[in-house]
Amino acid sequence: MFTQAEENYLKSIYHLGLLSKKGISTNAIAKKLETKASSVTDMIQKLADKKVLIYQKYQGVKLTDLGTKTAANIIRKHRLWEVFLVEKLNFSWDEVHDVAEQLEHIRSKKLIAELDAFLGFPKSDPHGDPIPDVNGNLPQIEKCLLASLSKNEKGLCVGVNDSSSEFLQFLDKQEIALGQVITVLNKEPFDGSLTIEIGSRALSISNKIANNLYVQKQ
Numbered sequence: 276m277f278t279q280a281e282e283n284y285l286k287s288i289y290h291l292g293l294l295s296k297k298g299i300s301t302n303a304i305a306k307k308l309e310t311k312a313s314s315v316t317d318m319i320q321k322l323a324d325k326k327v328l329i330y331q332k333y334q335g336v337k338l339t340d341l342g343t344k345t346a347a348n349i350i351r352k353h354r355l356w357e358v359f360l361v362e363k364l365n366f367s368w369d370e371v372h373d374v375a376e377q378l379e380h381i382r383s384k385k386l387i388a389e390l391d392a393f394l395g396f397p398k399s400d401p402h403g404d405p406i407p408d409v410n411g412n413l414p415q416i417e418k419c420l421l422a423s424l425s426k427n428e429k430g431l432c433v434g435v436n437d438s439s440s441e442f443l444q445f446l447d448k449q450e451i452a453l454g455q456v457i458t459v460l461n462k463e464p465f466d467g468s469l470t471i472e473i474g475s476r477a478l479s480i481s482n483k484i485a486n487n488l489y490v491q492k493q
Contacts, residue, residue, distance in 0.1 A: 277325070277345070279380050281318070281321065281322060281325075282345075282346075282349050282379075283308065284304070284308070284315075284318050284319075284322060285322070285327060285328075285342055285345055285346040285349065286346050286349045286379075287307045287308055288304060288328065288336055288342075289338060289342075289346035289347065289350065290307070291303055291304065291307060292337070292338060297335065298330075298331065298334045299335045299336045300335045300336075301315045301316055301319065301336070303335075304319075304336065319336060326341055326342075327339055327341050327342030327345055328342045344411035347407040347411035347413060348407070348411060349379050349380075350379075350407055351387070351406055351407040351408070351409075351411075352378070352379040352387055353375045353376070353378070353379035354375070354399075354404060354406045354407075355387065355390050355391055355394065355397070355400075355406060356374070356375040356379065356390075357371040357372070357375045357400045357401050357402070358394050358400055358401060359390060359393075359394060360374060360375065361401045362394065363394075367443075368401040368402060369440040369443035369444050369447070370440070371401060372438060372440075388409070399416070399433075399434075401453075402434060402435050402438045402443075402453075403416075403432075403433045403453050403489060404434060404438075416433060416434070418433050418434060418489040418490065418491055419489070419490060419491075419492065420436065420485065420486050420487075420488065420489060420490075421457060421459075421471075421484075421485040421486075421488040421489070422467060422469075422482060422485035422486045424459045424492070425462065426459055426460070426461060427458070427459065427460075428458075428459050428492065429456055429457060429458040429459070429492075429493045430456070430457055430490025430492050430493055431454070431455070431457075431490055431491045431493055432451065432452065432453050432454065432456075432457055432488060432489070433453060433489050433490060433491050434453065435487055435488060435489065436486065436488070437487040442487060445484075449478065449480075451488070455473050455474070456473070456493060457471050457472070457473055457490060458471060458472040458473075459471055460472050460477060466481075466482055467482035467485065468480065468481050468482055468485075469482075469485050
């Protein structure tokens, strides 16, 4: 049994581990959780005692198989709840994260299994992130950043790198959404900004935006 704080640590370490094959430093964990390094050290010891992670000085933290499965299960619940909130309760995609953060700590396995079935066993959440299966396996989606596309290349928008409310609201204003085909009409060598086409619309976006949109090349 884990506390909410312990589950949040496991989830954060899991996400950091997806970005690096090396051990995760206490400073990196502290930065992600916006807490003190000393607090991280104390929690790492608690989690190591529960056999969900291994910590080696100068090599950082790595989740054990149990830790990985536990973290993936938390993420699975979070993403299923996001789907539920958007599809069944009419939340917008920029509103669901904070609510799902609360709901992800519900422990009932039956509830989550029924929720998954009720939603039709979705493979991804409203932001395009894959939903781990009941065994903690994370489906791999072939994708790249829109910024990596060249002129005249096109891609299907499948996810976002930044899921903050501010960015999602910006995409809504620009009428950019998952499932749209985006064609690169022009790419500025100076700053990497793009002119893109969505449907019959052409618009200019910054390199920062292009680096926060995932696409599947068409």
